[in-house]
Amino acid sequence: MVHRLRRRVAALCAMVALSLSACAMAEPVSPTTAEPAVPPEVEPVSPTAPDPAPRRSTPSRIVAIGDLHGDHAAFRAIVEAAGLVDAAGVWIGGDAVLVQTGDVPDRGPNSLLILRDLMRLQGEAAVAGGQVVALIGNHEAMNVVGDLRYVHEGEFAVFRTDESQRLRRRYYRENQEMIERVYRWREPALSEDQIRRLWLRETPLGGAELLMAWGPDGEIGQWLADNPAVARIDDTLFAHGGISETYSALSIAEMNARTATAIAARDGSPEAIINDPDGPLWYRGYFLRGEPGELALVPPADAAPEVDRVLAAYGARRIVVGHTPSLGGIRILLGGRLMAIDTGISAHYGGVRSYLEINGDAAIAHIVGEGENP
Numbered sequence: 001m002v003h004r005l006r007r008r009v010a011a012l013c014a015m016v017a018l019s020l021s022a023c024a025m026a027e028p029v030s031p032t033t034a035e036p037a038v039p040p041e042v043e044p045v046s047p048t049a050p051d052p053a054p055r056r057s058t059p060s061r062i063v064a065i066g067d068l069h070g071d072h073a074a075f076r077a078i079v080e081a082a083g084l085v086d087a088a089g090v091w092i093g094g095d096a097v098l099v100q101t102g103d104v105p106d107r108g109p110n111s112l113l114i115l116r117d118l119m120r121l122q123g124e125a126a127v128a129g130g131q132v133v134a135l136i137g138n139h140e141a142m143n144v145v146g147d148l149r150y151v152h153e154g155e156f157a158v159f160r161t162d163e164s165q166r167l168r169r170r171y172y173r174e175n176q177e178m179i180e181r182v183y184r185w186r187e188p189a190l191s192e193d194q195i196r197r198l199w200l201r202e203t204p205l206g207g208a209e210l211l212m213a214w215g216p217d218g219e220i221g222q223w224l225a226d227n228p229a230v231a232r233i234d235d236t237l238f239a240h241g242g243i244s245e246t247y248s249a250l251s252i253a254e255m256n257a258r259t260a261t262a263i264a265a266r267d268g269s270p271e272a273i274i275n276d277p278d279g280p281l282w283y284r285g286y287f288l289r290g291e292p293g294e295l296a297l298v299p300p301a302d303a304a305p306e307v308d309r310v311l312a313a314y315g316a317r318r319i320v321v322g323h324t325p326s327l328g329g330i331r332i333l334l335g336g337r338l339m340a341i342d343t344g345i346s347a348h349y350g351g352v353r354s355y356l357e358i359n360g361d362a363a364i365a366h367i368v369g370e371g372e373n374p
Helices: 001-027 070-081 111-127 138-145 153-159 163-185 191-201 206-216 219-224 252-265 300-314
Strands: 060-066 097-100 131-132 232-233 238-239 318-321 329-331 338-340 352-359 362-372
Touching: 001 191, 070 111, 070 238, 070 352, 097 111, 097 232, 111 153, 138 206, 138 252, 138 300, 153 252, 163 191, 163 206, 163 300, 206 219, 232 252, 238 300, 300 329, 300 338, 318 329
Parallel strands: 060 097, 097 131, 238 318, 318 338
Antiparallel strands: 060 352, 232 238, 329 338, 352 362
């Protein structure tokens, strides 16, 4: 339990530190300033891995949106402001590419509405020649492996029925071994009875149905299985957390294949790519380094060598990430080679509603409306 508290405190400290320092860290990027051309090397795609959206023959208009955490109203406002959907939420973006960098669930009450919008928009965009790429974030992975500590009560209520009490008992009985394994990875000394009581406390009525929806046979789980952890579109890399130098030894297809395998197995082990602090879902090393509770900001210049080696590994000119929040707005760093787009969009955080637009050489950060959540 102490370990969990440390992680929560560390995450809160990281958010506060980054919000206070966003202005100092940000660097302007000129839309007209072209960076050196990159050889057009297309990343090979494994037939068993989600397509990482390799570069197109002509550059696309890309709209990237960071962590949403259950705020459906914010998501709709952003995609409408970006010209991707009409007032009814129908795709009008033509051949544009929407990238959502993960962390749709948790913290807020309406994750399911966002997820269903993304599912629908994937089909509508494809018909129009566009594309919707929904990356897997650490909170998607947490829901898959049964870590529901950050699920909003409203999410459980969506799934709750008169059968929820019976389904919760049955779900625990049928999945007890997996549940105990996950909890003991977090706290090895927990007894069987402690785990049962913790699980019941963290899994209100409706939780069993939510877990089934995120499972390999569920509505969300089946859709998630086809989504990547890392994508490259034209000359831009996208990941939820980032690509550490360690993982840059792997191809994009291999990272996505490992992620798909871990998601299908609901693998809660610490070494699985979906749980690894250095993996693409959790990495914060471009911005923060240190032990939990002792994280320190990394000046952009100190992160530059790693970022440049990662970009070189994939023949890219920039990387766009979420996960590490800056409530003041999108940060464009290192002359446009690193872009951080988690701006605390959800009302839970009280940040700004934002999106990043990449169109050729131009990379423009937008704030929607007054920016702040109502």
